[in-house]
Amino acid sequence: MKKKISLFCSKLRLGILAGLLLALSASAVNDWAKGEAVRKDRPRPTLKINDQPLQREAYPVVSFAPVVQEVSPSVVQVYTTTRTRPSNGRPQDPMQQLFGFPGWNQFAPPQDATPKKGLGSGVIVSPEGYVITNHHVVEGADEVKVVLNPNEETYIAEIIGTDPKSDLAVLKIDADGLVPIELGDSNQLMVGDLVMAIGNPFGVGQTVTMGMVSAKGRAEMGLDYEDFIQTDAAINPGNSGGALVDAKGRLVGINTAILSRSGGNMGIGFAIPMNLARHVMESLVEHGQVVRGYLGVSIQDVTQEMQDYLELPAKQGALVADVFKDSPAASAGLKPGDVVTQFDGKPVGNHRELKLIIGQSQPGENYGMEILRQGEKTTLQVELATLGSDPRQPLNVSSVSDRDAWMQDLDLEELTPLMRRQFDVPNSISGVLVTQVRPGSAAWETGLRAGVVINEINRKPVEQMEDLRASSAMGQSILLRIWYNGQYAYRVLSLEDRG
Numbered sequence: 001m002k003k004k005i006s007l008f009c010s011k012l013r014l015g016i017l018a019g020l021l022l023a024l025s026a027s028a029v030n031d032w033a034k035g036e037a038v039r040k041d042r043p044r045p046t047l048k049i050n051d052q053p054l055q056r057e058a059y060p061v062v063s064f065a066p067v068v069q070e071v072s073p074s075v076v077q078v079y080t081t082t083r084t085r086p087s088n089g090r091p092q093d094p095m096q097q098l099f100g101f102p103g104w105n106q107f108a109p110p111q112d113a114t115p116k117k118g119l120g121s122g123v124i125v126s127p128e129g130y131v132i133t134n135h136h137v138v139e140g141a142d143e144v145k146v147v148l149n150p151n152e153e154t155y156i157a158e159i160i161g162t163d164p165k166s167d168l169a170v171l172k173i174d175a176d177g178l179v180p181i182e183l184g185d186s187n188q189l190m191v192g193d194l195v196m197a198i199g200n201p202f203g204v205g206q207t208v209t210m211g212m213v214s215a216k217g218r219a220e221m222g223l224d225y226e227d228f229i230q231t232d233a234a235i236n237p238g239n240s241g242g243a244l245v246d247a248k249g250r251l252v253g254i255n256t257a258i259l260s261r262s263g264g265n266m267g268i269g270f271a272i273p274m275n276l277a278r279h280v281m282e283s284l285v286e287h288g289q290v291v292r293g294y295l296g297v298s299i300q301d302v303t304q305e306m307q308d309y310l311e312l313p314a315k316q317g318a319l320v321a322d323v324f325k326d327s328p329a330a331s332a333g334l335k336p337g338d339v340v341t342q343f344d345g346k347p348v349g350n351h352r353e354l355k356l357i358i359g360q361s362q363p364g365e366n367y368g369m370e371i372l373r374q375g376e377k378t379t380l381q382v383e384l385a386t387l388g389s390d391p392r393q394p395l396n397v398s399s400v401s402d403r404d405a406w407m408q409d410l411d412l413e414e415l416t417p418l419m420r421r422q423f424d425v426p427n428s429i430s431g432v433l434v435t436q437v438r439p440g441s442a443a444w445e446t447g448l449r450a451g452v453v454i455n456e457i458n459r460k461p462v463e464q465m466e467d468l469r470a471s472s473a474m475g476q477s478i479l480l481r482i483w484y485n486g487q488y489a490y491r492v493l494s495l496e497d498r499g
Contacts, residue, residue, distance in 0.1 A: 081118075138162065
């Protein structure tokens with residue numbers, strides 16, 4: 001059976017959710033109107049932060065009940081209502097679908113709009129009423145209600161803002177006597193630390209499960225900004241937006257997704273680390289959107305094969321494949337082939353880490369950036385811009401995978417105006433065009449197809465066919481800089497199995 005990534009928000013039919021809502025007390029239902037008059041002023045959240053390291057001595061623990069009792073009032077249930085537009089009924093008529101009569105059933109009464117119900121979880125993070133949850137929990141909702149624990153008081157929530165790039169959202173309720181959770185430093189988490197997941201699975205009510213941190217830095221979940229904590233604490237549909245807390249009850253993550261063959265818990269759950277969630281929350285409260293830094297590069301990871309060519313001491317850092325024109329990176333002097341190893345004093349292990357650091361840095365501020373350029377360590381200063389709507393800006397990470405690398409057994413052509421039009425290559429791109437790949441060759445097996453432009457070979461520019469011949473390989477592999485599908489990337493091409 002095929003694996004799949006599941007989000008925990010459960011979209012329920014009206015009849016199913018009605019049964020859940022009947023379980024709420026009558027006083028809770030009457031209190032739904034409490035939050036209707038939300039304040040328009042948005043005070044900054046007063047956060048309770050405890051970033052002290054966890055004591056990891058092996059003392060026996062008999063019960064986590066005191067921790068759960070302290071934390072549980074901070075975790076809430078989130079219910080959403082999404083209203084659909086009414087339909088005139090004609091597209092659903094089988095006779096019209098079969099025969100296409102334009103006037104058939106034109107006087108049929110419109111169908112009633114059926115509201116869609118959804119459920120999830122959230123975490124109170126400040127006494128002002130700010131609640132963190134997932135973007136996918138409240139996406140498209142016309143109404144959001146927050147149910148407190150344990151008294152089941154219910155409030156209409158204001159959506160302060162959402163961030164699809166990290167799957168986070170911030171709500172606000174007007175309520176007194178809220179119990180905000182204490183925030184921890186997710187960077188200090190270690191694999192093996194005990195954690196508890198608290199949320200509202202399947203709408204049954206607040207539920208606590210325990211496990212440990214299975215891994216850190218997980219990605220490839222389809223989001224732009226990913227740094228997931230993996231845990232084996234049982235997480236199910238409805239836990240979305242709930243709390244992942246450490247043994248001291250500090251919030252270290254927001255539960256978000258699971259890897260599952262069945263759609264239910266299989267021991268592999270993912271949570272957004274609190275440090276990332278805190279940055280997104282504060283930006284949403286202050287600006288109504290997430291303000292992120294923008295460097296203006298296309299970057300990729302360093303492979304083992306690239307170390308010799310790039311003269312790197314280790315397989316780490318973010319390799320710059322392209323520097324966008326008039327970008328902060330261009331102004332700072334960054335060049336293709338540079339490897340960013342530190343930014344603002346923070347080590348950069350791969351392209352994902354650099355993207356996260358840039359995204360959480362302030363536009364308009366100057367930052368130091370340590371790079372390796374042809375084996376020499378250099379420091380540059382860069383003033384970041386604001387990530388905006390420029391269509392080139394989302395290309396901070398090269399999406400050209402290793403399967404699309406440059407390979408052999410190719411037909412090559414000069415970049416004539418006709419070839420540019422045929423393969424949609426902009427005039428600003430220079431090099432030699434690949435027009436055909438021999439099926440069954442190493443090039444074919446790795447996914448290369450017509451349309452790739454060779455821009456450099458072994459760090460030397462390629463403008464025409466003669467440049468390519470002059471830089472032909474003399475060893476078992478070559479380093480190529482290619483352009484494909486609007487992006488630059490570096491690839492190492494092995495020549496050992498040439499046929």
